Amino acid sequence: MNDSLRPAQQRALAYEGGPLAISAVPGAGKTFILTRLAVRLVKDLGVRPRQILILTYMRSAAATFRTRINQALTAEGITAYGLQAMTIHAFCLGVIKRYRGSQREVASEDSLLGSEPFQVLSEPEQKRILLAGLKAFGQDRAAFAAWRERRAGADGDRGAKKDLETLFYETADTALRVIGAAKAFRLSTDQVDALLGTTQPELAFLYRFYLARQQAERLVDFNDQVQQAIALLRRDPALLSWYQRRYAYILEDEAQDSTAAQHELLTLLTAPDHGGAGNLVRVGDSNQSITTTFTFNDPEYFRDFCRRLEPQGRHVVMDQSSRSAPEILTLANSLVTFAAEHPHPDIRRAFVTHLIQPVTEGQVRNPTLLAAPSWTMYDNPDDERLSILRAAGSFLAADPDAHAAILVCRNKDVADYAADARRLGIPLFEGGLATLKSQDVLAVLVELAHFLAAPGDHANRRFQRLVELSQRHQQEAWADPKTALAFLHEASMPDLVYPAYNLAPPRPVALSERDYATMLDVADVVRLCFDSRHLPPEDALPQVALAFFSDPLAPLIAATAVKAARRTLSRSTTESGNPWAGFAREFETLSHLAERRELVVAEGTLAVPQTGELQVLTLHGSKGAEYDAVWIPGMGYGERSSSSWFPWMPADTYVMDVEGLKAERALRLGPDTALPPESMLVEEAKAAAIAERLRLLYVGITRAQRALHLSAHRSIRRQDSLPRHIAYLAALCQPREAVR
Numbered sequence: 173m174n175d176s177l178r179p180a181q182q183r184a185l186a187y188e189g190g191p192l193a194i195s196a197v198p199g200a201g202k203t204f205i206l207t208r209l210a211v212r213l214v215k216d217l218g219v220r221p222r223q224i225l226i227l228t229y230m231r232s233a234a235a236t237f238r239t240r241i242n243q244a245l246t247a248e249g250i251t252a253y254g255l256q257a258m259t260i261h262a263f264c265l266g267v268i269k270r271y272r273g274s275q276r277e278v279a280s281e282d283s284l285l286g287s288e289p290f291q292v293l294s295e296p297e298q299k300r301i302l303l304a305g306l307k308a309f310g311q312d313r314a315a316f317a318a319w320r321e322r323r324a325g326a327d328g329d330r331g332a333k334k335d336l337e338t339l340f341y342e343t344a345d346t347a348l349r350v351i352g353a354a355k356a357f358r359l360s361t362d363q364v365d366a367l368l369g370t371t372q373p374e375l376a377f378l379y380r381f382y383l384a385r386q387q388a389e390r391l392v393d394f395n396d397q398v399q400q401a402i403a404l405l406r407r408d409p410a411l412l413s414w415y416q417r418r419y420a421y422i423l424e425d426e427a428q429d430s431t432a433a434q435h436e437l438l439t440l441l442t443a444p445d446h447g448g449a450g451n452l453v454r455v456g457d458s459n460q461s462i463t464t465t466f467t468f469n470d471p472e473y474f475r476d477f478c479r480r481l482e483p484q485g486r487h488v489v490m491d492q493s494s495r496s497a498p499e500i501l502t503l504a505n506s507l508v509t510f511a512a513e514h515p516h517p518d519i520r521r522a523f524v525t526h527l528i529q530p531v532t533e534g535q536v537r538n539p540t541l542l543a544a545p546s547w548t549m550y551d552n553p554d555d556e557r558l559s560i561l562r563a564a565g566s567f568l569a570a571d572p573d574a575h576a577a578i579l580v581c582r583n584k585d586v587a588d589y590a591a592d593a594r595r596l597g598i599p600l601f602e603g604g605l606a607t608l609k610s611q612d613v614l615a616v617l618v619e620l621a622h623f624l625a626a627p628g629d630h631a632n633r634r635f636q637r638l639v640e641l642s643q644r645h646q647q648e649a650w651a652d653p654k655t656a657l658a659f660l661h662e663a664s665m666p667d668l669v670y671p672a673y674n675l676a677p678p679r680p681v682a683l684s685e686r687d688y689a690t691m692l693d694v695a696d697v698v699r700l701c702f703d704s705r706h707l708p709p710e711d712a713l714p715q716v717a718l719a720f721f722s723d724p725l726a727p728l729i730a731a732t733a734v735k736a737a738r739r740t741l742s743r744s745t746t747e748s749g750n751p752w753a754g755f756a757r758e759f760e761t762l763s764h765l766a767e768r769r770e771l772v773v774a775e776g777t778l779a780v781p782q783t784g785e786l787q788v789l790t791l792h793g794s795k796g797a798e799y800d801a802v803w804i805p806g807m808g809y810g811e812r813s814s815s816s817w818f819p820w821m822p823a824d825t826y827v828m829d830v831e832g833l834k835a836e837r838a839l840r841l842g843p844d845t846a847l848p849p850e851s852m853l854v855e856e857a858k859a860a861a862i863a864e865r866l867r868l869l870y871v872g873i874t875r876a877q878r879a880l881h882l883s884a885h886r887s888i889r890r891q892d893s894l895p896r897h898i899a900y901l902a903a904l905c906q907p908r909e910a911v912r
Contacts, residue, residue: 178533180490181205185212187453189421191442193478193487194455197528198504198874199495199798202455206423207237209453210255211244213421221245222254225419227263227438229426233796234258237425256419260434261394264401265292268392271404271411293393295348296610296765297736298382301391302344303761304740305381309374319343319374323831341764346832347378353836354379355395356433356468367838375835389739398433405440415441420449427456428471429463435473458524459508462792462868465861475524493874494531495798497541500880501528503904504873510900511866516822518856522863523870539878542801547905548883549893553811556885557589558596560803563881564786565598567801572784574800579791579872581806581817589788591647600788601781608645608721610766613729614759616641616720617713620701621756627702631665638694645721651684659683660691668695669702694720709734709755725772732771733762791872802876804869808884808894818865820895822858833857866897881908 177185184194184205196202210226213219228234237257245252258266293301310316323339334342354364361380368376385391392400405412422442424430430438442448454477461471481487493501505527514520530538550556564576578589593600619634619641636657643649650656663677668691671677676695679688697720704712713734714727737758741751762771781787787799809816819825827833830850838847847853873880882905886893894902 176536178490178492178531180488180492181208184488184490185209188217189449189451191450191477191481191486192453193427193474193481194453194490195478195487195524195526196455196457196490197493197526198457198460198871199493199528200490201494202425202457202490203233203236203240205490206425206453206455207240207244210237210241210423211248214245214250214252214255215248219421220254221250221252222256222418223420224255224423225263225421226255226257226423226425227260228257229259229429231259231262233425234262260437261397264397264437267401267404267411267415268397270414271408291389291391291739292397293386293391294732294736294771296762296771297391297739298348298351298393299341299344299765300736300740300761301382301385302347302378303340305347305378305385306340306343306374308381309377315373337764342829343374343378343831346829346835347375347382349829349832350375350835350839351379351382351393352395352468353839355399356431357839358399359839363843364839366843368835371838372831372835375831398431398437402433402437402440405437412440413447416446416448421451422453424452424454425456427454427474427477428458428461429456429467429469430473431468431470432473433468459526459867460795460871462795462864462871465857465864489526491526492529492531492533494536494538496874496877497539498530499541500545500873500876501530501538503545503880503901504528504870506904507866507870507873507897507901510897514820516859516862518859519863519866522866528874542879544906545880545882545904546908547902548881548908549808549902550883550885553806553885556805556883557592560805560881560883561589561593561596561598561786564801564803565593565596567879568599568784568786571800575781575783575785575787575798576801576803577787577789577794577797577799577875578803578805579789579794579875580804581791583790585806586788586790593786593788594647599785601785608723608725608729610729610733610771611763612641612645613717613721613726614733614763614766614771616717617730617733618756618759618763620698620713620716621752621759623698623701624705625750625752625756632660635665635668635694635698636660638698639691642690642694642720646690648686648690651687652682655680655682656684656687656691659688665698668692669699709738709751728772733759736762736771791868794875795871798875798877800877801879801881802872803881803883804872805883806885807869807882807898809887809890811885811887812889813887814889816895816898818869818895818898819862820897822855822862824895825858825861827854827857827861830854 181201181204184192185208187209194202194205196205206226210224213224214221226234226237228237234257238252238255241255241257242252309319320336320339323343324334350364350368359367361376361383364379365376386393386396405415419441422438424438438452438454440446440448442450442452444450454474456471456474458471458475461469463469464471478487496504508523508525508527511522512520512525514522548556548559550559560578564578568574568576580586580589590600616638619638622629623631623634639660659680667677676692679685697716700719701712701716704716710731714730717726717730718724720726734755737755740758741754765771787797789797791804807816807818814824815826816824830853833853834847834850837853841847882901884894884898884902892899
């Protein structure tokens, strides 16, 4: 069995206990080695499966570990019953529930941990609370005016043009960041007041407002889950001892994405100083840390763990990768070595210099390259998109057993590429795409709630709006807009929804059958809505949403929206006797929030692309995946801007939230250290963003197995067209003509 393993993998599997760090390059087999290690602990060392805990950062990864370990142990005639693989947050939630179940009485300051049920907040719900807090803050007119002037001035001329609503949502985003920092550093409201009360009083106010709302309504966010689990384990020695006995071996996947709190949690559970068995295996790749700029994840915790274990011979570097052809690995290594020469010291440290080596031992070999990595420069983004899609379609037509992916920078690009792929008839993997947006469902819920609140008010206009929303969802348009709108204007909406003798109004000859059929479909949904109005909104609206969209995600979004609206309406003291009017208003507010963040995230990561299908996804979403052929477009400057998604110098990037940056640093430094100048903070943030984008590009390159195609489109604002490192990579690639 060990004959098929590489030397570094054999060293990792020789583990028998204690701490172990495993640094693994892309394609080195992180999932494989953790799976084999768990099997070996049970099969060869006699560890009971229930004593093993595998911590991951995605539910899909946890499911993969459970499945593979169960299959491997079953093949050996051993049951895997009791072995746990779960996300960090799921584990912490379990700690909280176990504590609650063991306590009959809980101190008053632990109101969120009492016997009554609590509700876990989603990010849109958090922002809903913060928007309400800003309105409360606005009751102090002088403070509100000072906030508005300062917030708008922070962005110079751009900020002066922002309306009040935009400033509200941006401040809510900043406050969410500050709340995360305050909880990460365990700061009280008084401490936040002392640090921010004079310079950014709205943020100190929002922190206090948010915590008060949490306590009053028994609301818990993701930060609370980790912090409360740590607090409970520290407070209750019996609880900590139970978990230390229960999980004698802890294996952590994607350790480069740890936070300070998660690092503290692992130390509590495993360190002998705290009574733990000391058996902790952490597997990660600092070069694939791609969430540091918008989370509190920091690869430095894993890097430090590796450095401390290196002198003890407990740091294994798995640097051989069998995923990609050697030429693709060379290109990824070229990015690492080029970044190491960057003039900015922080950007020089973007990567840990573990260059990827092709496999030289074992039975698995690197795939054979189909063609040299290529580079193409297009005249504009439309030409780039259509040419890439045609090339991808031709590739899959020639090799229907292959997997192919287009890795883009933004979610908007995913939608654009997917729409054109459908139009061109290219087989498209839909399981990983967001097939339905929260905002689309909320737009329908708004109209339906208004219907139920006042059926006679603007009925025809609302019905027309629903028909247009249905067409947009089906990616259609009026076949004959003039005739269709005239029919809707003349026909009575009740005649469509509740036709006499169940006979729909006759279709005029000039009205297309497709337009008429869409109207009747929408009328069926409206009738279902009216017929369900006796039910609670929690029951009525999800089934109506499913009928409208025929998408299993629709009822989940509707249920989440109803829950959030119900929570707000339950606090209202001015609500009229018609609850549907309140729901309509709350759905409109949630619709604005959904422009920035989905209410419900589809678990598309559990779906698997089939051979012959093209997958379109973001670079962030591609981590952990691999494809025969990969296209990465948009690597230059924007067509009409001077910015690039992959900047090289700080001058080429922009810090979006300077106010949040200053507040977070103030909380991190505490009262005894002066805040550095704003220019220094901005420079550091720009360098961190560039370093992360370099790692993001590295992740994208290393998704390709046999073919890699990089491209950009020309900018009308910049003559140089490409950031320096992109031009360097382009020069290493084979020039390629566009597919027309």
